[in-house]
Amino acid sequence: MDVLKRNNVTISGKGKQPMLFAHGYGCDQNMWRLITPAFENDYQIILFDHVGFGKSDITAYNQTRYNSLKGYAEDVLEICQELDLTNVIFVGHSVSSMIGVLAAIKEPTLFDKLVLVGPSPRYINDGNYEGGFSSEDIDGLLESLDSNYLGWSSAMAPVIMGNPNRPELGEELTNSFCRTNPEIAKDFARVTFLSDNRADLSKLKTKSLILQCSEDVIAPMSVGEYMHQHLPDSEMMVLEATGHCPNLSAPEETIQAIKKFLQNQTLFMSKVEEVS
């Protein structure tokens, strides 16, 4: 199994310390394109697509492996192993935040810091916990995925492309970013929105930053606060940006927040070294 091909791993940047960016649900590594240039000079930038998204190897999809976020966390660890990465700064958006947390719990020595953009340990309300959704809401999303044209056309694309009598149908489809395999997207939606990783939070030993948007339906403020309370060594920063993708809607603010977090740490580290 070629891990780098499976996850369409791309590497750039002039620095030494690796920054591993993991895209969230519904998109692919393209969603980092406004963020990564700001880190190119000082870090090694590693991007990848989860299996079933972007240009990953869809044939590597396996329902058993990917029926929990742990399978995706394994992929992250395998990428680290394949590239021999250590001291990794993991930047995860949305569900990939939790994937990063799970990976760092399993192999704490590989990771330096985690940046969690719009994280949520559980999306569905449970007793006093307000995740923001009910389980019926998630059925609504699955329906939406089912009926959606973006998904529909990717589902039909192989049929259409494979029809030699109608070559005019084989042209590139217009919505060319964030291509997802509709069946896998549905599985991933289930895995994502039905996951409950609240019990894992206290196990994280790596330092983390929670980037919380001001108005985020997917990960509301209460969830960000819950994360902050339960992640042992975490900082939280509330962004002015609204929505669920500050990396796209407010890249500058997002970059500044990440830089501040990383620099503070570096300053602190060098002080410690001086003392010793």
Place this chain on the structure above:
Amino acid sequence: MDYTEVIEESAEDLYEHAPCGYLSLLPNGTIVKINHTLLNWLGFERAEVLNVKKFQELLPIGGKIFYETHYAPLLKMQGFANEINFDLLSKERIPLPVLVSTTQLKDEAGKPILYRTTVFNITDRKKYEQELLHAKRKAEEATQIKAEFISTISHEIRTPLNAIIGISDLLLKTHPTSSQLEYLNILKQSSDNLLNLINDILDLSKIEANRVTLEEKEFNLRDLLSGILYSYNLKAEEKGLALQLQIDEGIPDFLLGDSVKIGQVITNLLGNAIKFTEKGSVTIAAQVKSTKQDAVAVLFKVTDTGIGIPEERQELIFEEFTQGTSDTHAKYGGTGLGLSISQKIVSLYGSKIKVKSESGKGSEFNFILKLKKATGNKTVSDEIVIQADESIAGVKLLLVEDNPINVFVVEQYFKDWGIEYEVAESGLKAIEKINQHDFDLVLMDLQMPGMDGYDTTHWIRNLPEIKYQQLPIIALSASAKYDLVEKMESSGLTDFVGKPFKPEELHSKIAFYTSKKRRALRDKEKLKLTIFDPATVINKQPAFSLNRLQEMKDLSNREARKLAEIIIDNLEEYKNKFAATLNDKRKADFIFLGHKMRVDIDLLDATNLLEYINIGKRILDEPEYSKADVNILIQAFNQEAKSIAAALREELAKLELK
């Protein structure tokens, strides 16, 4: 006349009353302009929406998630998004299915300032779509049901057919008269044909129901092709045909692919070629078409000098139940399913069988398969070497089969082969018998009332003694193997023989799994792994002593008791850690555990525990260690810890009495 005003007014009118909805949104989704058409569809007053509502607030919650996770990122990345399907909620919360297209307007600095959105009402289209989807699902379901029906029926047909073929094979061995021999041969041939037909129909229905998947296993293409050729040697000789095999030297020895299905295609093409060729030659060729670092495209060709296929029928022969000419069937027999199945198998590889042929001059069938290269680390169990000539007399075998006719047929062969066998008519009886006698092999019918073959196998595998985990259990079933692989693995079946079985196949599998050679091989493997021989730890006598503990006279009763209790607790912890660290291959933790146990081991003189720790260390140095053996070691460790704890408890009880 000045039309400017009229035009301007009518532009406004066009905007407001266009047959589609128009929206202008701020980057955060706030609606700053909306046309009358859309307001009308949704039942809102302009004031209720303008600068008040955001676009995403018009969406039901599932749509909101989709908006945030798919639509918004897409729009921000490419500056537009086309034909995204949403349901918009009207004032009465009634969903309106729409297609939404949006473009981004940017200021001079390239910052998005406004989104312009067009909304198409697709209520009707949605209804059609749902009907289509519904029809598609229903059709798929029907195909599924059909496939299941065919599978059940063919199973029902195969069971009596099993008896017919089996008995006619047996009759052939009873020195029949020449006319009886003739009848028997016809009986045999007809039943064989019937079986082939049923197999073909089953294959076809499976492929149609999308229930066939390609396996990716290592195989040797040279061996596969020469094996197929060899099996047709006799037939070709009878007809006086030259059989040739040409394999490119550039073809790697080991490839990854579904050798069973590739073999099925080649067998079919070769069988046809021989069938339709009266003189001349038949050739199988495999050539490298192109090669990459990790894969190779192989061109397979089966060429003959036979009757050929008229051009107008060359496309048709791949369809079900059609043959080269309308009188082909009368002359040559066959069903016309083979090519259709072969074509479908090849299409699973994303390729196609092509035909070049001229009437009376011969035919060439070719196809290209892209196959990954393999390393050649084949495991022993994958390789069933034909061992038909090896004697299996004296093998102790348990036959688990509920159908008396099948029992009768199989029995005749067992007697012939000198097998010492027992019969169990049900799963429960099988377990009973297995507990009473030691068998070399179990032949297990899968479909039995009550406890079926899978359950029974599962049961046997879970018996506490290790030998039951190594006992070969071969499934005997009328279902095709395609269906079974997964279930076979999970229940612990070793291998599979189809029903009706070919006597040679059954013989060679029994020989393979019970052969002395294989046992010797296994022993050799064991010797190679000097690290640890599982046999040495199974049922080992406990080795420890409480003398030192008892001798500690300076300890008061209470302290001795406390010490014993601590050791009991420790043992419990060691048990867990021993298993966990070994299973997770955490070597450092395992070694640490060894240190930690040192005191207890010394105190108890627990030599077995010490040995197990040392074996564990060696195992962790060996990257590829068998999981089954690790489990044996863990079991042995647990057993020993249990014995020690029990002895300590007994000691505690004695102390209590004092």
